[in-house]
Amino acid sequence: MTHQVRAVVARAKGAPVSLETIIVPDPGPGEALVRIEACGVCHTDLHYREGGINDDFPFLLGHEAAGVVESVGDGVTDIAPGDFVILNWRAVCGQCRACRRGRPQYCFATHNAKQKMTLTDGTELSPALGIGAFAEKTLVAAGQCTKVDPAASAVAVGLLGCGVMAGIGAAINTGNVGRGDSVAVIGCGGVGDAAIAGSRLAGAAKIIAVDIDERKLETAMAIGATHTVNSRQSDPVEAIRELTGGFGADVVIEAVGRPETYKQAFYARDLAGTVVLVGVPTPEMKLELPLLDVFGRGGALKSSWYGDCLPSRDFPMLVDLYLQGRLDLDAFVTETIALDEVEKAFERMHHGDVLRSVVVL
Template sequence: MQQVKGVIARAKDAPVELVTINVPDPGPGEAVVTIQACGVCHTDLHYRQGGINDEFPFLLGHEAAGVVESVGEGVTEVAPGDFVVLNWRAVCGQCRACKRGDLQYCFATHNAKQRMTLEDGTELSPALGIGAFIEKTLVAAGQCTKVDPEARPAAAGLLGCGVMAGIGAAINTGALTRGRSAAVIGCGGVGVAAVAGAALAGASPIIAVDIDPAKLEAATKMGATHTVDSSRVDPVEEIKRICAETYEGAEGADVVIEAVGRPETWKQAFYARDLAGTVVLVGVPTPDMTVPDLPLIDVFGRGGALKSSWYGDCLPSRDFPMLIDLYRQGRLDLDAFVTEEIGIEDVEAAFEKMHHGDVLRSVVVL
């Protein structure tokens, strides 16, 4: 066992604390990873606010990259010294989804069996089964995805959640390709990543929708061909107009990605898509939100698909190395998502900046 420093949320809405944490030696199928960088994701704030569950205290942080320090019995995926991005989809290989070849939908993803604890023995609940605002963390070995060690940790770690969710919503869930149009509603970190994914897929036009000029500018830098300030114009009509200019007869975008997680913007996405178009929900709603009232004839008459995107429907072992290679080639600017690098003691201040929409990502560098 080792003792290291980490950031916890002890109670609902309480300020986070930097405390000493006991990290067990890895057991069978587990690994200890020295964390080099970890992004401050909105999901961590949800944990602190009690919006995920009430299993306090939480060890926060999950968008992380680092180096494997040690592994337990039976681990073959990674070895000490490997540079890895952590993921929360360690596939089981045995459930119905895995057996039919849909590993990205694994119904039984797993985490480390042992628990990290406070000095008094109180067990911690690691965010998304990872817990990476810490000097070293214990995870299931399947949560470690080996990537090119030349990648910058602060950028690479962002694939662990938000950036992968956005890129995957465009490429995996939305199945964007050349000759198809895309619109992204909500241009925070996940939405801007969806824009980047649409650009990688060759979609055109790529329409970014938000009410914040800075976020629309960020989307433009990542590949948006058009921007829409939805505080000034009707975004549904504007998306339709832009798409009709490009493709004669188009009644909206082929794929509309909702990256806010609200009924109002989901309804906009529903009506902003073309006939037989696809809506992809990647924004995370709260438990009290419901699907807005829609005439059933509109659901039937427009055809197409209404999808949810879990983690960008990614398979980390397939997608992380590919995206890191694109980053190393200069074709995917992961560095653009890193607004600031901060110390582990600055997480609470980063939550405040996130709340005000001042950053795409603050990244804790250890």
Template sequence: MQQVRAVVAKAKGEPVTIETINIPDPGPGEAVVQVQACGVCHTDLHYREGGINDEFPFLLGHEAAGVVESVGEGVTEVAPGDFVILNWRAVCGDCRACDRGEPWYCFATHNATQKMTLEDGTELSPALGIGAFAEKTLVAAGQCTKVDPSARPAAVGLLGCGVMAGLGAAINTGNVGRGKSVAVIGCGGVGAAAIAGSALAGASKVIAVDVDDRKLEGATKLGATHTVNSKEKDAVEAIQALTDGNGADVVIDAVGRPETWKQAFYARDLAGTVVLVGVPTPDMKIPEIPLIDVFGRGGALKSSWYGDCLPSRDFPMLVDLYTQGRLDLDAFVTEEIGLDDVEAAFDKMHSGDVLRSVVLF
């Protein structure tokens, strides 16, 4: 066992604190990873606010990259010294999704069996089974995806959650391809990644929708061909006007609110696809839409969980595109901060000043 500094949320709505925590030696199927960088994601804030569950105290942080320090018995997929991105989809290999050849839907993903604890022995709940606002963390070995060690940890670590969610919502869930038109509603970190993914996939028209001109400017740098400030224009009408009155082939809702999902529904072309990747709160309901409109418009209404990614397939590919200069992951890193700055980074989320704050170790 060893001790490290880490960010812990002890109670609902209270500021996070820096604590000394205990990291067990890795057991069978586990790995200890020395964390090099970890992004500050809205999901971490949801944990602190009790929006995920009430299993306090939480060890926060999950968008991370680092180096494997040690592994437990039976681990063959990674070895000490490997540079890895941590993921929260360590596929089991034998659930019903894996058995039918769709491991990106795995229903029984692995986490570490042992628990990290506070100094007094209180067990910690690691965010998304990772807990990477810490100098080191204990994870299931399958949560470590080996990638090119020359890549910048602060940038590629973001593939661990938000950036992968957005890229995957476009490429994997939405099946965006050459010549398609795409609209993305909400241009924060996930929406901006959906725009980058759409451009990467060869979409001919990528329409960014937001209420913040700063985010729209950033979306243009990532590949948006058109922008719509929905405070000034009706989003549905604007998207239709930019697509010859038809609507976009794929509309991605990266906000996750009833009103934005309804905009996505009506802003798509006949037989078009709606992708919901923004995370709603439990109290939100699908807006009232005539069932004849659901039938008459055809197409697909999809949800995208983690961008329907398969880390072993997608992370190395995307890191290669990054190192080749074809995918600008650096654009998502607004600032690099220390472990003591996480609470301030949560405050910056509300102002819309950052795509991602990234903790460096």
């Protein structure tokens, strides 16, 4: 049996997305069919539309989602029809060298559904991050479904599926922010603000938000920043040092993904401090640093991929914190939109008008 559903498709590089009917098969072994309730509009989806990930068009966009399991294939035991789940793109294999070392958060062979969703003419779709959730239903590997408390709002907790988890994890998992630490976050979009929220959860004493947009700095303060720096108006490295006794921050999280801001992060940290790169660079970008400075400042330079998260561990914990009122995921939702408004949401994202638009189905 197959299912005909509405979905958002990117057919060609740079072309506007279209709302189309697609064909979704019933789940096979190890797969799950999920009815999507909400899906955030993430910058990664725009990267796919612009050909910045690869050129496997047409793409079925959307990946930052929550919904309800409708059916599962043979061999699936961890989830069942009716379960409320957040979708993830780290369905660990359990067999690769990272998993065998007990580090499944670095799994090198994560699972996706084996069957293909298609257009009505049979053209195979490439689902964004192996998910494809700008759709009424999608087919995923069962391991891409993380069961969480159904009392949570799908609009809010679906954001844990990508951007919010990336930011929180960059602070807590990758940066190891601890009680009393000073943290600077460069770039206050969705991921940067999530890093601020994560730093607050971890007990950081000082959280410095850096951006060129006063609107974003205001939002960062509402989410948990203690200080702000407008880097159009002042040198962010000097400002961060001034706010940290002249030393620099213990952890600096770069959430832009540009060489210029990475250098700012590098020089704005304290000796033996940590730099975390969670912003996504483009392939042509190059970084040049004096090797003596890298050696002489000590500490750690880290990259954070998906916030070094383990969905089965981190998603339920963060949902519980949300339900307890300790993690304000609702603050990340600027607007809710319909499935046919994704292209307009991309435009608002491009202009910095939203923290997150969320498609509600």
